[in-house]
Amino acid sequence: MISEKMKPLVNNNSAIRVMFEEGNRLKAKYGAENVFDFSLGNPSVPAPDSVRQAIIDLVNEEPPTVLHGYMSNAGFEDVRQTIAESLNRRFGTSFSAKNLVMTVGAASGLNIVLKSILNPGDEVIVFAPYFLEYGSYVRNYDGVLVEVTPDTTSFQPNLAEFAEKITAKTKAVIVNTPHNPTGVVYSEETIKKLAGILEEKQKELGTVIYLISDEPYRELAYDGAVVPYLTKYYDNTIVGYSYSKSLSLPGERIGYVVIPDEADGSSELITAVTIANRVSGSVNAPSLIQKVIARCVDEKTDIEAYDKNRKALYEGLTEIGFECVKPEGAFYLFVKSPVEDEREFCEAGKKYNILMVPGRSFACPGYVRLAYCVSYETIVNSLPQFKKLYADMQ
Ligand code: PLP
Numbered sequence: 001m002i003s004e005k006m007k008p009l010v011n012n013n014s015a016i017r018v019m020f021e022e023g024n025r026l027k028a029k030y031g032a033e034n035v036f037d038f039s040l041g042n043p044s045v046p047a048p049d050s051v052r053q054a055i056i057d058l059v060n061e062e063p064p065t066v067l068h069g070y071m072s073n074a075g076f077e078d079v080r081q082t083i084a085e086s087l088n089r090r091f092g093t094s095f096s097a098k099n100l101v102m103t104v105g106a107a108s109g110l111n112i113v114l115k116s117i118l119n120p121g122d123e124v125i126v127f128a129p130y131f132l133e134y135g136s137y138v139r140n141y142d143g144v145l146v147e148v149t150p151d152t153t154s155f156q157p158n159l160a161e162f163a164e165k166i167t168a169k170t171k172a173v174i175v176n177t178p179h180n181p182t183g184v185v186y187s188e189e190t191i192k193k194l195a196g197i198l199e200e201k202q203k204e205l206g207t208v209i210y211l212i213s214d215e216p217y218r219e220l221a222y223d224g225a226v227v228p229y230l231t232k233y234y235d236n237t238i239v240g241y242s243y244s245k246s247l248s249l250p251g252e253r254i255g256y257v258v259i260p261d262e263a264d265g266s267s268e269l270i271t272a273v274t275i276a277n278r279v280s281g282s283v284n285a286p287s288l289i290q291k292v293i294a295r296c297v298d299e300k301t302d303i304e305a306y307d308k309n310r311k312a313l314y315e316g317l318t319e320i321g322f323e324c325v326k327p328e329g330a331f332y333l334f335v336k337s338p339v340e341d342e343r344e345f346c347e348a349g350k351k352y353n354i355l356m357v358p359g360r361s362f363a364c365p366g367y368v369r370l371a372y373c374v375s376y377e378t379i380v381n382s383l384p385q386f387k388k389l390y391a392d393m394q
Contacts, residue, residue: 005139009136019039019355019357020039022350022355023035023037023039023355026350026353026355030353033377033378033381034353034381035353035355036352036353036354036355036374036378036381036382036385037355037374037378038354038355038356038357038369038370038371038372038374038382039355039356039357039371040371040373041180041245041331041332041371041373042250042371042373043244043245043248043250043301043331043373044305044373044374044375045248045301045302045305045306045373046248047247047248047249047301048247048248048296048299048300048301048302050295050296050299051247051249051292051296051299054291054292054295054296055288055292057295058288058291058292058295059288062291067287067288067291068287068288069287070283070284070287071284071287072274072284073101073274073275073277073278073283073284074100074101074102074270074274074277074284075100075101075102075256075284075285075290076102076287076290076291076294077097078097078294079102079290079291079293079294080097080098080100080101080102080256081096081097082294082297083100083256083293083294083297084096084097084099084100086297086298087229087258090229091229091232092232093229093231093232093260094261095258095260098270099258099259099260099261099266099270100256100257100258100259101256101257101259101270101273101274101277102254102255102256102284102285102290103240103254103255103256103257103277103282103285104253104254104255104282104285104286105242105244105250105253105254105255106214106215106216106240106241106242106244106255107133107137108253108255108277108280108282109240109241109242109255109256109257110134110137110174110212110214110240111137111140111276111280112257112273112276112277112280112282113210113212113238113240113257113273113276114137114138114140114141114143114172115140115141115276115280116269116272116273116276117171117172117210117269117272118138118141118142118143118171118172119142119171120141120142120143121142121143121144121169122143122144122169122170122171122172123143123144123145123146123167123169123170123171124138124143124144124145124146124170124171124172124173124174125146125147125148125162125165125166125170125172125173125174126145126146126147126148126173126174127147127148127150127157127158127162127175128147128148128149128150128362128363128364129150129155129181129182129334129359129362129363129364129367130147130174130176130362130363131176131180131181131214131362132361132362132363134174143171144169146165146170147363148161148162148165149161150364152336152364152366152367154184154325155179155182155184155325155334156184156186156187156190157175157186157190157194159190159193159194159197162194162197163197163201166197166198166201166205166209167205168205168207170201170205170207170209171208171209171210172209172210172211172212173194173198173209173210173211173212174212174214175194175211175212175213175214175230176213176214176215176216176217177213177215177217177227177329178217178218178220178221178225178227178327178328178329178330179217179329179330179332180216180217180330180332180362181332181334181357181359181362181364181367181369182325182327182332182334183310183325183327183328183329183330183331183332183333183334184325184327184328184329185221185225185226185227185328185329186228187228188226188228191228191230191233192233194211194234195211195230195233195234198211198234198236199234202236208236208264208265209236210236210237210238210263210264211230211234211236211237211238212237212238212240213230213237213238213239213240214240215239215240215241215242216241216242216244216245216246216255217245217246217329217330217331218241218246219245219246219300219301219303220245220246220301220303220306220329220330220331221303221328221329222303222306222307222310222327222328222329223328225328225329227329231258231260231262235260235262235263235264236262236263236264237260237263238257238258238259238263238269239257239258240255240256240257241255241256241257241258242254242255243255243293245301245330245331246300246301247293247296247299247301248301249289252286252289253285253286253289254285254286254289254290254293255285256285257273259273305376306331306372306373308376309331309372309373309374309376309379310327310331310333310372312376312379312380312383313333313370313372313379313382314326314327314333316379316383316386317333317335317383317386320383320386320387320390321338321390322335322336322338322386322390323335323336324336331371331372331373332369332370332371332372333369333370333372334359334364334367334368334369334370335356335367335368335369335370336366336367337359337366337367337368338390338393338394339393340366341365342358342359342360342365342366342367342368343358343360345368345393346358346368348389348392348393349389351389351392352385352386352388352389353385354382354385354386354389356368356369356370357369357371
């Protein structure tokens with residue numbers, strides 16, 4: 001008999017599996033090239049060739065006992081130092097190896113941070129729409145997720161409501177920029193305002209509120225959009241980074257958490273997060289890929305390919321009549337459903353072999369998410385189908 005905590009997850013999982021199976025069914029029936037599957041955030045750009053080369057070199061050069069062995073639960077020290085120096089060069093920060101803990105992707109990074117800071121009943125604020133897994137992560141540690149309603153005109157955070165929702169129980173707020181599912185990037189002005197609110201509330205309530213910056217899409221920013229580095233705006237910032245999208249390595253499960261010296265209780269928190277890595281069962285981030293990251297620390301994915309897709313899909317859809325905020329980052333478009341219940345729209349899309357994710361999967365009904373990390377041909381060939389779909393929905 002499964003636990004009460006797992007029951008809602010098991011029931012909800014079937015909806016995701018139905019969509020996955022629907023995609024496979026359509027591909028088997030019509031051929032993969034005739035199915036426009038915008039449902040998954042799996043990078044379509046392959047990892048840079050330097051990653052493959054680094055794997056080969058490491059296997060040939062490093063002693064296997066080191067390469068495949070246990071290390072500190074925080075990860076290899078030389079790897080953490082290399083990443084810290086890269087961050088310092090890029091963002092003018094002053095991190096060293098001790099400020100970083102290597103993690104099993106951003107998902108595990110968020111979990112071990114939440115495990116380290118939450119007591120039962122502590123509140124974590126998120127801005128809708130948001131990556132729905134945040135709710136599961138917070139509930140893993142008996143925290144309470146508090147949602148701020150979306151500002152659907154800009155999809156920038158609704159700061160007035162945010163300020164109202166901070167209570168003595170607020171332990172953390174999670175932000176994600178560039179953003180899944182809307183692709184918006186929070187401007188520096190927004191970050192400054194958000195940091196100002198947190199400073200004020202900490203003083204007023206006499207509490208510590210951590211700002212957790214979930215950054216799997218940091219490197220995917222277009223049109224010169226600047227993605228501010230949040231530790232520079234607010235001392236109690238914790239960064240969760242991932243190479244899943246920035247180097248197209250989602251299956252390798254590699255990322256890190258940064259806890260700056262300025263954060264409240266920094267040294268104890270770093271120890272807690274390191275131990276959480278161990279006791280959560282991950283023990284440490286995978287060893288070979290940690291070493292690969294150190295060798296490829298300043299490598300970039302081919303964001304031109306995503307940018308080309310972004311422009312083609314945004315321009316194509318808005319020309320047809322669809323409404324959506326122009327994304328400046330990540331690889332998602334969040335499109336307003338032409339009918340109130342976006343599940344009807346998603347269902348109608350299947351007639352044209354178009355697969356989309358309902359906005360309620362991100363706590364924002366009335367919209368759908370399109371992941372444009374697909375081939376350019378898929379985008380181009382989907383547009384006439386979208387046109388027919390739009391006409392059907394009028
Ligand atoms: N956070 C957001 C907003 C995401 O979209 C994802 C994955 O899609 C993750 C976290 C988890 O990323 P990772 O593969 O690094 O665990």
